[in-house]
Amino acid sequence: MKTFVSKAVDPAFAPVPEPHEHPPEIPLAVHDLTVAYHRKPVLWDLELNIPEGSLVGIVGPNGAGKSTLLKACLDLVPKTSGWVQIYGEPYKKQRHLVGYVPQRESVDWDFPVSALDVVAMGTYRQLGWFKRVGKKQRDQAHEALEMVGLGHLADRQISQLSGGQQQRVFLARALAQDAQIYFMDEPFAAVDAATEEAIVALLRTLNEKGKTCLVVHHDLATVTKYFDYLVLLNMRVVASGPTEATFTRENLQKTYGGKLNLLENAVEALRHVDR
Amino acid sequence: MSIADLTDVLLLRNYNTQLVVLSTALLGLSSGLVGTFLLLRKRSLLGDALSHATLPGIAAAFAIMVALGGTGKWLPGLLMGATVSGVAGILIMLAIRHTTRLKDDVGMGFVLSVFFGAGVALLSMVQRMPGGSAAGLETFIYGKPASIIQADFYLIAAATLATAAGSVLLVKEFTLLCFDEGFARTEGWPTFMLDVMLVGLVTVVTVTGLQAVGLILIIAFLITPATAARFWTEKLSSMLIISAAIGAASGWLGASISALLPNLPAGAVIVLVAAAVFLFSMLFAPARGVVPRYIRGRKLTRKVGRQHFLRAMYELLESQGDPDDPIASVPNIPVPLEAVLAKRAWKRGELKQILKIADAEDHVEPVAQGYLRLSEPGFGEAARVTRNHRLWETYLVTHADIAPSHVDRDADMVEHVLGADLVRELEEVIRSQDAKMADAAVPPSPHEITHA
Numbered sequence: 264m265k266t267f268v269s270k271a272v273d274p275a276f277a278p279v280p281e282p283h284e285h286p287p288e289i290p291l292a293v294h295d296l297t298v299a300y301h302r303k304p305v306l307w308d309l310e311l312n313i314p315e316g317s318l319v320g321i322v323g324p325n326g327a328g329k330s331t332l333l334k335a336c337l338d339l340v341p342k343t344s345g346w347v348q349i350y351g352e353p354y355k356k357q358r359h360l361v362g363y364v365p366q367r368e369s370v371d372w373d374f375p376v377s378a379l380d381v382v383a384m385g386t387y388r389q390l391g392w393f394k395r396v397g398k399k400q401r402d403q404a405h406e407a408l409e410m411v412g413l414g415h416l417a418d419r420q421i422s423q424l425s426g427g428q429q430q431r432v433f434l435a436r437a438l439a440q441d442a443q444i445y446f447m448d449e450p451f452a453a454v455d456a457a458t459e460e461a462i463v464a465l466l467r468t469l470n471e472k473g474k475t476c477l478v479v480h481h482d483l484a485t486v487t488k489y490f491d492y493l494v495l496l497n498m499r500v501v502a503s504g505p506t507e508a509t510f511t512r513e514n515l516q517k518t519y520g521g522k523l524n525l526l527e528n529a530v531e532a533l534r535h536v537d538r
Numbered sequence: 539m540s541i542a543d544l545t546d547v548l549l550l551r552n553y554n555t556q557l558v559v560l561s562t563a564l565l566g567l568s569s570g571l572v573g574t575f576l577l578l579r580k581r582s583l584l585g586d587a588l589s590h591a592t593l594p595g596i597a598a599a600f601a602i603m604v605a606l607g608g609t610g611k612w613l614p615g616l617l618m619g620a621t622v623s624g625v626a627g628i629l630i631m632l633a634i635r636h637t638t639r640l641k642d643d644v645g646m647g648f649v650l651s652v653f654f655g656a657g658v659a660l661l662s663m664v665q666r667m668p669g670g671s672a673a674g675l676e677t678f679i680y681g682k683p684a685s686i687i688q689a690d691f692y693l694i695a696a697a698t699l700a701t702a703a704g705s706v707l708l709v710k711e712f713t714l715l716c717f718d719e720g721f722a723r724t725e726g727w728p729t730f731m732l733d734v735m736l737v738g739l740v741t742v743v744t745v746t747g748l749q750a751v752g753l754i755l756i757i758a759f760l761i762t763p764a765t766a767a768r769f770w771t772e773k774l775s776s777m778l779i780i781s782a783a784i785g786a787a788s789g790w791l792g793a794s795i796s797a798l799l800p801n802l803p804a805g806a807v808i809v810l811v812a813a814a815v816f817l818f819s820m821l822f823a824p825a826r827g828v829v830p831r832y833i834r835g836r837k838l839t840r841k842v843g844r845q846h847f848l849r850a851m852y853e854l855l856e857s858q859g860d861p862d863d864p865i866a867s868v869p870n871i872p873v874p875l876e877a878v879l880a881k882r883a884w885k886r887g888e889l890k891q892i893l894k895i896a897d898a899e900d901h902v903e904p905v906a907q908g909y910l911r912l913s914e915p916g917f918g919e920a921a922r923v924t925r926n927h928r929l930w931e932t933y934l935v936t937h938a939d940i941a942p943s944h945v946d947r948d949a950d951m952v953e954h955v956l957g958a959d960l961v962r963e964l965e966e967v968i969r970s971q972d973a974k975m976a977d978a979a980v981p982p983s984p985h986e987i988t989h990a
Contacts, residue, residue, distance in 0.1 A: 301639075337724045355726075363724045370718045374578065375774045384714055388725045393707055420772035436721075 288351040290315055290444040290475040291336065296345035298328070298335050305331045307499045309345065313492065316473045318466055320480045320490035320506070324519050327497040329479040330366065333446045336477075337363060349444060358388065362442030364433045366449055372422050378432050379404050379417040385439030407438035410468070412461050427458030434465060444475040451480060463489060486510060547794040555797040557691045558683045558750075562789035562808060565747045568698040569756075570763040570785025571705040572739045574778050577764040578716035579736065584628070586757040587646040588737075589744045591627025592620035593657025593753060596678050601664045610664075611674065613690050613749070620678070620745045627653045628737060681752030681805025683793050690749065697746040701739045702782070712736060713774060750793070752805040759809060763788065766816040769823035784819075788812035843892045848901065848920035849927055850881040851912055852980075853987050855920075868980075870917045872909035925980045929964045935984050936971055 293311035297304060305328040313319055321329050334340045336347045338354050349357040362385075382404040383396045390400065408414050411431040421429060430450055437445055450462050466489065469476055477494075480486060486493065486506065493509040495501040495518040502514040546552045550559060576585055599619025604610040627649045634645035661675060677685055686694070705712065714722045715732045723729050740760065747756045767781035792808030799807070824830050852868070854877055859867040879889055893910075896902045901916030912920055 334720075339720055339723060358724070358726045361724070363721060365718065365720050369720060371580075374717050375768065375772050375777050376713070376717065377773070380713075380774070381717070384718070384721065387710060387714055387727075390710070392711070395710065422772075440725075 289313060290350060291477065292348045292351075293332075293336070294345055294347075296332075296335060296347060297343040298331055298340055299343045300331075300340075304343070305498065306335065309500055311494065311500060311503060313475060313477065315475060316470065317475055317492035318470050318490050319475070319477045319492040319494060320486050321477060321494045321496055322480050322483065322486060322518070323496035323501075327518075329496055330448050332496065333363075333448050333477065333479060337361070337446060360443040362437035362440040362445040364437045364445065364447040364450055367426065367430050367433060367452070372424075372429055374421060377418050377420055378408060378413060378424060378428075378435075381421060381432050382407050382435045382439050385436040385441075388440070403441075404435070404439050407435040408432075410438055411435045411465060412457075425455065427454040430454050431458055431461055434462065438465075442474070445469065445477065447476060447478045449479045449481065451478075451482060451485075483515070543798055544794065547797050548790070552797070555794065557688060558686050558797060559790055559793045561686050561691050561694045562683050562750050562793040563786045564695055564698040564789070565743070565750055566759065566763065566785030566787070566789030566808075566812075567782045568702040568705075568785075569743045569747060569760045570767070570782035571702050571778055572736075572743050573760040573762075573764040573785070574767065574774075574781045575705060575712045575716060575736055576740055576760060577768070578713075578774075579733075581737075582757070582761050583643070583646050584631075584737065585740055585744060585760045587631060587650040587653075588624045588628055588741060589748070589753040589756045590650045590657075591653035592624040592745060592748060593654055593678070594660050595619035595621065595623025595626075595657075596675065596748075597657055597660035597664050598623070600675060601660075601667060604664070604667055614693060616678070617693075617745050617748070620748060621741060623653065623657075624741055624745065628741075677752070678748045679752050679754060680803050681748070681750050681755060681808075683750040683796065683804045683808075684800070686749060694746050694750075697742050701742045704735070704739050706778075708732075708735065709775075709778070750789075750805070751808055752803075755805045755809045759785070759788075759812060762809070762812040762816050766812070766819040769819040769826045771825055784812065784815050788815060840895055843888070844895050844899075844901075845923045846882055847878070847889070847892045847896060848912075848916065848923045850878055851910070852917075852920040852924040853983075854878065854881060855912075857987075868921075870912055872905045872911040875908050875910055878910060921980050925978075926961055928981045928983055929961065929968060931984050932968055932972075932981065933964055937967065 289312055291311065291313040293309050296306060296309035298306040309332065321332065323329055331340060335342055336349075336354065347354060349360060354361070379401065383400050385407065386396065386400040386403055390396065396404075405414065405417060408417055411434050413428060413431055413435065416424065416428065421432065424432065430452075434447070434450060437447070451459060454462070466476055466478070470491075478490070480489070487510055490506055492504070493506045494503040495509060495514050497518050501518045502509045502511075543552075547555045547559065550556045573585075576582055596616050596619050599616050600610040602619075603612060603615050608615075631642075631645040631649045634640055634648065635642055664675075674685070711727065711732055714725075714727065715729055715736070719729050722732075743760065744753075744756050747759060751759050763781045763785035764777070766784050767777045770780050771777050788808060788811040792811040793804065795811070796802055796804035796807040819827065821827055821829050851873060854873050855868050855870060858869055858871060875889075878884070879886065884892075893902065896916065899916075900913055901919060903911045903913045903916075905911040
């Protein structure tokens with residue numbers, strides 16, 4: 264089969280070597296990141312430098328690649344090109360600094376474990392192979408559950424929790440990971456008011472402790488209220504920076520309204536060639 | 539068959555069946571453990587494809603051993619052949635998944651049928667080989683625990699105990715893999731290797747179980763105990779124990795029964811015993827069984843109906859009191875049946891059912907035809923039910939921003955499950971805003987009450 268672009272020729276598809284000199288040790292640096300599913304690019308040439316201690320909202324329309332960006336940072340999807348560094352090192356070396364909150368729908372909640380069991384999973388890495396969850400890990404998990412206001416539901420089977428409570432269990436698990444930088448995939452999706460409040464309070468607490476949080480977010484109305492740093496994403500970074508400067512009508516139009524004609528045509532062309 | 543025979547077999551006093559019963563029980567134990575994770579990983583059918591894919595390996599191993607001058611019946615050799623072709627089948631399945639966009643079930647169906655077909659063809663070919671007697675190889679298709687001899691037993695015991703130990707050792711890792719693979723990967727767990735280990739354990743159990751249960755039915759032995767166990771518990775550790783116990787018991791019992799009824803295929807008997815346990819669990823297990831769930835649902839419906847009736851009565855009585863002081867002076871007088879019916883748009887039959895419950899609890903007293911009257915305790919209960927309803931409504935209006943006109947419906951479902959401590963909590967919340975409201979015997983309704 265003939266391919267549209269040869270990997271060797273197109274610089275966008277050429278693997279970029281990891282730099283030998285590390286950039287300043289910021290929590291997250293993304294350089295030249297391109298991700299493609301089945302040859303259909305989802306993220307193009309991303310460039311990001313997230314300052315320490317920011318509360319980052321990642322905003323963009325459906326299919327903009329927001330979740331993919333998180334997954335690429337966490338090595339869950341392969342990168343076509345570019346690199347990601349967490350505090351100046353590749354993710355593989357920095358797992359202990361990272362907490363992850365996947366989308367709630369990504370797991371089967373009718374699983375025979377309790378809320379505490381799920382949160383304790385955040386301590387598995389420090390436990391290592393074969394060792395069982397002990398008192399220390401249970402205490403840690405309890406503390407995390409208290410922080411999201413679910414201490415009283417520790418022994419509840421997870422299918423017996425409401426959607427918002429399940430979301431908070433996932434947040435608690437990330438807290439139990441005791442990280443420096445948190446990646447959260449749509450924690451605000453379809454949650455009740457109490458959960459939304461709890462999550463916002465939690466983000467504030469983490470922020471006060473100097474942690475960095477990247478949050479995939481859908482609701483434009485609350486963006487300025489929740490986040491101090493913004494990444495507007497639509498297959499590429501439309502704009503990024505402090506919220507006041509970035510959350511402008513012009514940028515939003517570029518992200519949501521303005522047709523990215525060239526890019527879309529290119530994708531369309533690729534898709535035809537692939538078939 | 540006498541009862542004494544059965545107890546002899548069950549209690550291992552019969553030397554001929556001792557090994558057989560012990561072997562199948564051990565098999566059941568380890569397939570119960572491994573099957574739990576296979577089920578939770580949602581890969582149940584992988585076991586089926588694997589077991590069917592072992593057949594060509596068995597036939598080929600037999601042919602090779604005969605060609606080398608043996609009888610071809612050496613069990614470890616046959617099982618090695620089974621393992622090789624079973625693993626090959628899984629690898630082909632994985633290759634189909636990774637190189638094409640076909641779904642998993644297509645790959646499984648393909649491997650299962652093609653390998654089984656090839657196995658059957660090979661088997662009929664090796665049966666014509668000179669020198670070896672292939673009679674008995676079909677044991678591996680349908681299972682024949684009676685063919686287990688001492689050497690086989692040691693092999694089965696070692697393999698099953700090793701898999702049981704392996705799955706117990708890796709409980710934490712397998713749990714994480716089954717529940718949230720993505721999270722496991724971000725945490726640096728080698729999820730692919732864990733999957734390989736899980737499939738490896740499944741392979742060992744499957745292959746060692748071939749002789750006793752047969753390759754067609756071994757999947758039931760892997761899945762049924764775990765599925766049955768799930769009905770009994772919401773805890774994974776208990777599920778593992780229950781599943782292992784069900785597996786071991788069905789192996790034990792199934793092999794014992796088939797030892798006494800040699801005309802029945804043993805694999806089928808063992809699986810049917812497991813299926814009986816499954817059926818019982820599905821119907822009657824208290825945690826998730828069908829019947830207990832139905833009973834719980836019915837109880838709640840009855841409770842809700844009873845409370846609706848009491849509140850309807852109370853509100854009707856309230857409307858008969860002194861309009862200047864409606865709360866203090868609620869008279870307990872007979873109420874026309876028609877008014878109660880209209881209040882909630884009940885059908886006559888429904889109300890009759892509810893009245894039967896109310897009567898059984900002595901909440902109503904007999905009065906003239908066409909009228910209803912609450913008894914002393916019934917009136918008290920009606921006041922309590924109405925109070926809970928209104929406290930909850932008030933809470934919804936003041937704390938949850940729900941329009942008073944909508945509150946009645948929202949309050950309705952929750953109030954029926956309010957426990958004593960929740961009511962106390964509600965009182966506290968409402969007292970902080972309006973002390974009179976919280977302390978009133980029955981507070982006024984936050985919305986207008988219609989009597990249809």
